[in-house]
Amino acid sequence: MPNGYKRLTLFVCILISTACATTQGRYTVIDASYPARSENCQVKVLTDAPKNPFKKISRLDVHLEKTHFIGSSLEDALPEITKQACLSGADAVIDLEERSSSVGETQIYHVTAIGIRYSSELEK
Amino acid sequence: MKQNSVIKLPLLMIIAVLGSGCASTPDVSDAASQAVFPHPIAKVQKASVAALAVTGFDINKQESAYVEGFRPRKVGLLVGSGGETAGIWLTAKGVDKTEVKVDTAKSFVGIAGQQSWNEEIISEIGKALAK
Numbered sequence: 001m002p003n004g005y006k007r008l009t010l011f012v013c014i015l016i017s018t019a020c021a022t023t024q025g026r027y028t029v030i031d032a033s034y035p036a037r038s039e040n041c042q043v044k045v046l047t048d049a050p051k052n053p054f055k056k057i058s059r060l061d062v063h064l065e066k067t068h069f070i071g072s073s074l075e076d077a078l079p080e081i082t083k084q085a086c087l088s089g090a091d092a093v094i095d096l097e098e099r100s101s102s103v104g105e106t107q108i109y110h111v112t113a114i115g116i117r118y119s120s121e122l123e124k
Numbered sequence: 125m126k127q128n129s130v131i132k133l134p135l136l137m138i139i140a141v142l143g144s145g146c147a148s149t150p151d152v153s154d155a156a157s158q159a160v161f162p163h164p165i166a167k168v169q170k171a172s173v174a175a176l177a178v179t180g181f182d183i184n185k186q187e188s189a190y191v192e193g194f195r196p197r198k199v200g201l202l203v204g205s206g207g208e209t210a211g212i213w214l215t216a217k218g219v220d221k222t223e224v225k226v227d228t229a230k231s232f233v234g235i236a237g238q239q240s241w242n243e244e245i246i247s248e249i250g251k252a253l254a255k
Contacts, residue, residue, distance in 0.1 A: 019199040022206075026177055028170070061177040067200035099178075104237055106198055106205040110178055 021070075024063040025080040027088040027115065030056050034089030034117060041086040045078065045093045050116075058088035058115035065108050072109035074098060081113055090115030148229035150192065150211030155225035157242035163253050165189065165214050168222040172212045175248035179241050181210055189214045195241075203237035210241050212249075224249060 034057055062080040064072040074096075085093050095114040102108060161168050165188070172191045176183055181193025190213055197206040213225040226245050230238040 019197065020204075022180075022196045022198060024177070024180065024182060024196070026183075028173065028177075059174065061174070063177065063180045065180055065196075065198055065205070067198045067204055069201075103205045103239060104203055105200045106237070108180060110180070112178065 020068060021066040022064070023076075023080055024061075025084045026061050027084040028059045028061075029088065030058055030114075032057075036089055037086040039083050039086055041082075043082045043085045043090060043093055045081070045096065045113075047096075049094055050092065050118075053119035054092075054116040055119065056114050057117045058085070058090055060084045060088070060090075060093065060111075060113040060115055062111045063108075064110070065106050067106050069105050069107060071100070071107040074111065077109065077111045081111060085113075085115045088115045089117060091118050091121055092116050148207075148209050148231040150209055150227040150229040152211070152213050152225055152227065154229075155211075155213065155227040155242075156240075157227075157246055158223065158225045159246045159249070160217060160221060160223050161249065161253055162220055163222060164220055165216040165222045167253065168214055168224060168249065171249045171252035172214065172224070172245075174252040175245045176210060176212070178248045178252075179210075179244050180206075181208075181241075184209075200237065205237040207231045208238050208241060210245060212245065 060081055062077045064076055066072060081093060093113045094116055097112045099110050100108065169188060169191065173183060173186060176191060176193040181195050183193050185192040192209065192211045195206040195208045198204050209229045211227050215223040217223050224246065226242040228240045228242055
């Protein structure tokens with residue numbers, strides 16, 4: 001096989017393997033914005049609202065799509081959820097909502113959550 | 125020389141396909157789906173952004189009366205998906221009433237894997253406003 005064909009085949013393979021899945025993450029400020037924390041900060045994902053006083057500060061959205069009939073799970077979305085929470089200045093995440101759907105062979109998985117900040121941290 | 129042309133042609137085609145595929149633009153006159161929500165326009169605008177995020181659109185434009193998003197392309201075994209551009213037009217019909225019009229523009233390339241997201245977007249705006 002000529003070198004040119006090898007390069008073209010490699011290019012097409014890379015294009016296909018990198019373009020068959022997307023991860024989109026974003027946050028929206030609810031009221032006022034707070035300083036971002038580092039991307040890898042420690043954020044707890046809570047199943048129930050905490051007992052300590054807190055304020056809802058951000059809406060978090062993570063959207064995963066994969067072709068080839070491959071699905072996604074909460075495990076796949078959590079790193080992006082916590083990253084967006086950190087960027088929005090949240091201390092923890094509550095109200096996780098998952099939804100799944102599909103378009104042809106594309107499996108769609110979306111998680112919405114709320115970033116919260118503890119009242120003790122609000123004045124900082 | 126001949127071999128070079130054989131290699132360059134598919135590469136050029138791929139680049140042209142990827143480039144031209146981003147060219148579709150939604151048009152308010154094509155907006156088949158519309159709804160009126162009993163909320164102020166600023167609140168409906170926020171809900172529109174949330175609706176685009178939930179349906180997998182990257183937000184391209186975020187103005188007070190217009191929001192636009194593009195769904196990234198995914199290459200699939202058969203048809204893949206993505207490549208649609210959705211536009212949401214907002215018109216205040218009073219202090220607490222906003223009319224929403226939605227149009228999904230499909231691009232020529234990969235149209236088999238594309239669909240109209242108008243109804244899903246309107247439904248998601250309603251859900252976001254209900255929270």
